[in-house]
Amino acid sequence: MTxxxxxxxxxxxxxxxxxxxxxPLIGYAIVIGNILVPLIVLITKGKQSEFIAYNARExxxxxxxxxxxxxxxxxLMYVLIGILIAVPLxxxxxxxxxxxxxxxxxxxxxxxxxxIRLVK
Numbered sequence: 001m002t003x004x005x006x007x008x009x010x011x012x013x014x015x016x017x018x019x020x021x022x023x024p025l026i027g028y029a030i031v032i033g034n035i036l037v038p039l040i041v042l043i044t045k046g047k048q049s050e051f052i053a054y055n056a057r058e059x060x061x062x063x064x065x066x067x068x069x070x071x072x073x074x075x076l077m078y079v080l081i082g083i084l085i086a087v088p089l090x091x092x093x094x095x096x097x098x099x100x101x102x103x104x105x106x107x108x109x110x111x112x113x114x115x116i117r118l119v120k
Contacts, residue, residue, distance in 0.1 A: 008107045017055040017104035034063045055104045065116045
């Protein structure tokens with residue numbers, strides 16, 4: 001069995017991976033800003049590094065998925081079920097963003113659970 005040697009990410013790669021995961025927190029101030037931040041990272045830096053492209057795609061897919069989940073939750077709030085879903089969904093979203101940031105800054109590829117993979 002052969003082992004693959006993985007080159008550790010450079011400081012620039014780490015920076016752009018962190019931006020793609022935590023940038024959406026700032027992006028919430030703008031409508032769909034949470035989707036725009038990882039999309040901009042993917043478009044501008046994705047061709048320079050496969051590691052950045054992977055993390056930006058994962059973050060983008062996660063943010064699109066969370067937007068869909070939040071729209072469904074808001075609709076369900078009209079029948080009071082959405083109130084029960086909102087708090088765990090918010091906790092899950094913050095948890096995944098922090099965990100993915102830590103994993104990517106350590107040079108690992110984190111695959112987000114419960115994520116719709118729209119961007120390949």
